[in-house]
Amino acid sequence: MRVDRFLADAIGSLSRSRVKALMETGHATVDGAPLTDPSAAVRPGAAYRLKVPPPVPATPLPENIALDILFEDKHLIVLNKPAGLVVHPAPGNADGTLVNALLHHADDLSGIGGEARPGIVHRLDKETSGIMVVAKSQPAHIALSEAFATRDLDREYLALCWGLPAQMQGEIEGNIGRHPTDRKRMAVVERGGKSALTHYWVEEAFGTAGCLMRLKLATGRTHQIRVHLSHVGHPVMGDPVYLRRIPAAAAGLAKPAREAAMAFPRQALHAATLGFRHPMTGQALRFSADPPADMALLLECLRA
Structure with missing residues (x-):
């Protein structure tokens, strides 16, 4: 029997999906060792423990966190x-x-x-x-x-990507749905999913090893930019989910730039522009923000 089903049956007051979620977030042990695989088979004689965290308030509480x-x-x-x-x-x-x-x-x-x-x-x-x-x-x-x-608004993103597209501007199209084998990821799928369209422009190229792209979404799917860019072979630098191996394009960078790009701790993606009409006055509003310091530093390394 799967261990998530076993625990749900044994406890009685928790659904199997709740038990699975608790296991995947580190709340289960077997014989004192961490157990995060809900599909693992139950071992006779083993001691299983599931720790249920205290309930979270239904309504979020105010916190003094600085806002820009x-x-x-x-x-x-x-x-x-x-x-x-x-x-x-x-x-x-x-x-x-x-x-x-x-x-x-x-x-x-x-x-x-x-x-x-x-x-x-x-x-x-x-x-x-x-x-x-x-x-x-x-x-x-x-x-x-x-x-x-x-989509009655204007949104633009900036992304540092691996490689250089054959066309300096274009579009990426492909239905996006859950990855067939990894449910925590999204993917371009042949069947099902939701239609997705991303427009891109290469703003700056670093040889053929990488580039700075400007992107606009014609649709708004989960992880759309990251999924589409990975699908066409130009994943976002630092992406912990959709960049699964060292890209071949990395060989085209000088060592300092290559090391900076490979060590970047998050997806190098920034929502740079947002334009819309004020919902009450109808006034056209448009706001822009430069990439944050870590992404700006990576950009300078690539330029150098």
Whole structure:
């Protein structure tokens, strides 16, 4: 029997999916040793232990976390999210998120768009930096959510990628769905998935070893830029999920640049520009932010 099923049956009060999630996040042991594989077979005579963490508050709590705010009025906030900041609480990140910071910053934000993700109309991955807009009123939340759903806005990303595309500008198209063998990853799939289209422009080339790309999304799928670039053989530098081996293009860089690129600890991806119409006034707004210091330093190494 699979150990996740065994534990769920033995405990009785937890679903198998809950047991599986707890195991994958390090809450299970067998004979005192860590056990993270839910599909492992039960061993006769072994002692299994599952530690259930205390419940997380249903409503996130305010936390005094600094925010880089570019614009704010009574309806919305535009900010520059740093890499490493999770947008909203989730298993494994119960606090210390952007939502916790926003609740401390804006007293009347709670409940706008739902208690679990107040004010959030879109998100960036934890290790992706850049510009986000957050709603401060319910009408703004509805209007901004609709703008993101219909792509009635302008979003541009900057990415440092391995290799150089044959075309200096173009598009990448391919349905995105769950990876067939690794459920924690997304992939371009032949069957099912959701349609996805990414436009790109090469801003700067570092020989044929790497390049700085500007990208626009015509759709908004999970990990879309990272999945599409990896699919066409130009993965984002530092990507811990979609860069699985040393790229052949790395040989084209001088040693200092190659070492800096290979050691970069996160995906070198930055949401550089966000343009939209103010949901209440209709005014055209556009915000830009330079890449953060770590990505700027990598860019200088590649140029050198």
